[in-house]
Amino acid sequence: xxxxxDDERLARVRRMMDEEDLDALVVRSPDNIVYLTNYWCMKxxxxxxxxxxxxxxxxxxxxxxxxxxxxxxxxDIRTFPHYDTDDPRSPADRALSxxxxxxxxxxxxxxxxxxxxxAQAADRMVGEPTVYTKGYFExxxxxxxxxxxxxxxxxxxxAHKTVQEVERMRLxxxxxxxxxxxxxxxxRPGMLESQxxxxxxxxxxxxxxxxxxxxxxARAFTLVxxxxxxxxxxATGHRPVVADQPTLMEIWVCADGYWTDLTKNFCPGxxxxxxxxxxxxxxEARDRALAIFRPGTEIAELDRAIRACIAEGGYSGQPDHAxxxxxxxxxxxxxxxxxxxxxxxxxxMVLAVEPGAYWPGGGGLRLEDNYLVxxxxxxxxxxxxxxxx
Numbered sequence: 001x002x003x004x005x006d007d008e009r010l011a012r013v014r015r016m017m018d019e020e021d022l023d024a025l026v027v028r029s030p031d032n033i034v035y036l037t038n039y040w041c042m043k044x045x046x047x048x049x050x051x052x053x054x055x056x057x058x059x060x061x062x063x064x065x066x067x068x069x070x071x072x073x074x075x076d077i078r079t080f081p082h083y084d085t086d087d088p089r090s091p092a093d094r095a096l097s098x099x100x101x102x103x104x105x106x107x108x109x110x111x112x113x114x115x116x117x118x119a120q121a122a123d124r125m126v127g128e129p130t131v132y133t134k135g136y137f138e139x140x141x142x143x144x145x146x147x148x149x150x151x152x153x154x155x156x157x158x159a160h161k162t163v164q165e166v167e168r169m170r171l172x173x174x175x176x177x178x179x180x181x182x183x184x185x186x187x188r189p190g191m192l193e194s195q196x197x198x199x200x201x202x203x204x205x206x207x208x209x210x211x212x213x214x215x216x217x218a219r220a221f222t223l224v225x226x227x228x229x230x231x232x233x234x235a236t237g238h239r240p241v242v243a244d245q246p247t248l249m250e251i252w253v254c255a256d257g258y259w260t261d262l263t264k265n266f267c268p269g270x271x272x273x274x275x276x277x278x279x280x281x282x283x284e285a286r287d288r289a290l291a292i293f294r295p296g297t298e299i300a301e302l303d304r305a306i307r308a309c310i311a312e313g314g315y316s317g318q319p320d321h322a323x324x325x326x327x328x329x330x331x332x333x334x335x336x337x338x339x340x341x342x343x344x345x346x347x348x349m350v351l352a353v354e355p356g357a358y359w360p361g362g363g364g365l366r367l368e369d370n371y372l373v374x375x376x377x378x379x380x381x382x383x384x385x386x387x388x389x
Contacts, residue, residue: 001071001214001215001216001256002038002070002071003038003071003164003168004164005038005073006038006073006162006164006165008162008163008164009035009157009162009164009165010036010073012157012160012162013025013036013050013153013157014052016153016156016157017052017112017153018052020112020148020153021110022052022110022111022112022148022150022153023051023052023108023109023110023111023144024049024050024051024052024103024106024108024111024112025048025049025050025111025112025113025150025153025154026047026048026049026050026099026103026111026112026113026140027047027048027050027113027114027150027154028044028045028046028047028048028095028099028114028130028132029114029117029120029121030044030046030120030121030122030123030124030129030257031120031121031257031329031330031333032048032114032120032154032329033046033047033048033058034121034256034257034258034329035154035157035158035328035329036048036050036056037050037056037058037072037073037074038071038072038073039058039060039067039068039071039072039073040071040123040124040217040256040257041060041061041064041123041124042061042063042064042067042123042124042125043061043064043082043091043123043125043130044122044123044125044128044129044130045061045082045091045092045094045095045130046058046059046060046061046064046068046095047059047095047096047098047099049099049102049103049106049108051106051108054106055074055075055076056072056073056074056076057074057076057077057078057102057106058072058074058076058077058078059078059079059080059095059098059099059102060077060078060079060080061079061080061081061082061091061095062079062080062081062082063082064079065077065079071216078098078102080094080095080097080098081094092130096136096139100139100140100143103140103143103144104143108144109144109145109146110144110145110146110148111140111144111146111147111148111150112147112148112149112150112153113137113140113147113148113149113150114132114149114150114151114154115137115148115149115150115151116149116151117151117154117155119330119332119333120330121257121259121329121330121331124217124219124257155333155334158326158328158329158333158334159326159334159335159346159348159349160346160347160348160349161328161348161349161350161372162348165258165328166350166372166381168255168256168258169258169259169260169327169328169350169370169381170381171211171212171214171215171255171258172218172253172254172255172258172259172260173253173260173262173370173381173382173383174211175204175207175208175211175215175218175220175253175255176204176220176251176253176260176262176382176384177382177383177384178203178207179200179203179204179207179220179251179253180200180249180251180264180384181384182199182200182203183196183199183200183203183249183266184266186199187241187247187266187268188241188268189240189241189242189243189268189269190240190241191240191241192238192239192240192241193224193225193226193229193236193237193238193239193240193241193247194224194236194237194238196222196224196241196247196249197222197223197224197236197249200220200222200224200249200251201219201220201221201222203220204218204219204220204253205218205219205220208220208253208255211255215255215256216256217254217255217256218253218254218255218256219253219254220251220252220253220254221251221252222236222249222250222251222252223235223236223249223250223251224236224247224248224249224250225237225239225247225248226239226240226241226242226245226246226247226248227239227242227245227246227247227362227363228242228245228361228362228363229362230246230248230358230362230363230364230365231358231362231364232319232320232321232356232358232366233320233321241268243268243269244267244268244269244270244271244272245267245271245272245275245363246265246266246267246271246275246365246388247265247266247267247268248263248264248265248365248366249263249264249265249266250262250263250366250368251263251264252331254331257329258328258329259327259328259329259330259331260327260331260370260381260382261325261327261331261332261352261368261370262352262368262369262370262382262384263354263356263366263367263368264368264384264385264386264388265365265367265388266388267388267389271388271389275365276389278313278357278364278365279365279367279387279388279389281309281310281313281315281357282310282355282356282357282365282366282367283367283386283387284309284313285305285306285309285310285313285355286306286353286355286367286369286386288305288306288309289302289305289306289323289324289353289355290353290371290377290378292305293345293351293353293371293373293377293378294345294373294374294375294377294378295344295345295346295347295373295374295375296344296345297344297345298341298343298344298345299324299335299336299337299341299342299343299344299345300337300338300339300340300341300342302323302324302337302345302351302353303323303324303337303338303339303341304339306323306324306353306355307323307339309355310355310357313357315357318356318357318358319355319356319357319358319366320358321354321356322336322337322338322354323337323353323354323355323356324336324337324351324352324353324354325337325351325352326349326350326351326352327350327351327352327370328350335349335351337351345373346373347373347374347375348372348373349372349373350370350371350372350373350381351370351371351373352368352369352370352371353368353369353370353371354366354367354368355367367386369381369382369386370382
């Protein structure tokens with residue numbers, strides 16, 4: 001969807017480029033293209049060449065020209081064919097050749113590329129990220145005077161959300177809330193976990209596209225587990241929704257490239273006592289983390305506070321997953337909370353906070369919401385409840 005140019009975001013990136021003496025960033029990860037240009041590519045072959053001075057250039061597959069012209073924050077759009085009768089190379093190779101030509105044409109001497117990022121968001125077509133090859137990294141040698149790794153700069157820039165970015169993340173949160181309310185009024189014992197997930201994902205796709213005239217593409221992804229099926233890092237199954245026990249939904253909603261990452265629970269019937277006790281423990285762990293969720297707090301302290309509370313409740317060593325991480329143009333991005341993590345919380349960061357504990361053999365709970373770091377404390381971006389009794 002078309003959004004006004006986010007001057008705050010782009011000025012911050014260019015200040016950081018100036019500090020590192022970079023003439024341009026050349027990116028092809030879809031999340032970084034969205035971040036720098038607002039264009040969310042369809043197939044994942046596209047590039048953004050973002051200079052320290054002057055307008056950005058977007059290199060796009062030809063059928064996407066109109067989308068790039070409508071949504072991108074630049075008029076300099078170069079196209080390449082997806083299939084070329086005279087060129088048997090892959091479209092990724094044709095895109096790279098065009099990007100290299102732009103670098104040479106503009107005389108960009110010292111450029112930063114994504115040399116060491118270990119994950120990227122998918123394109124908006126099929127969820128099949130196009131990845132980098134050895135030849136890709138070598139291709140810039142000789143075209144630019146010097147090629148350096150821009151991953152760290154992009155990570156630091158993306159960690160601080162602008163007003164516009166928070167607004168876009170709240171849109172994804174609103175859609176998630178609508179989808180969860182839809183599930184809450186329909187979930188019944190005996191339904192399959194897969195049915196619950198499909199119901200949520202279909203609702204988001206149907207409702208989210210065109211939502212309030214502000215969302216062009218909305219997608220949802222889910223993991224659904226019920227009762228003894230609740231285990232971390234397992235797939236949605238063919239198990240039934242269990243009465244009087246939680247059905248846990250791990251959900252990710254994406255609206256035009258901006259994400260939310262949530263975990264919510266439902267219970268058809270009266271929640272069993274053992275789950276009530278576990279829910280109380282996890283709410284206490286969450287609240288301990290939120291009590292220190294402010295600028296200046298060590299990121300590692302979030303991890304320590306949550307895990308200490310869960311251990312006091314009898315679940316030492318749990319959970320076996322991160323308890324906090326960044327969210328933005330990826331569902332999972334830095335910073336990552338770990339007891340040895342460097343760095344501190346800074347105003348403008350958005351983190352998912354997700355305490356959880358699980359029983360041997362199956363069963364357990366997780367809570368998860370996304371919070372903006374502000375000077376006055378955590379600003380919860382979503383509105384759907386954690387206490388599902």
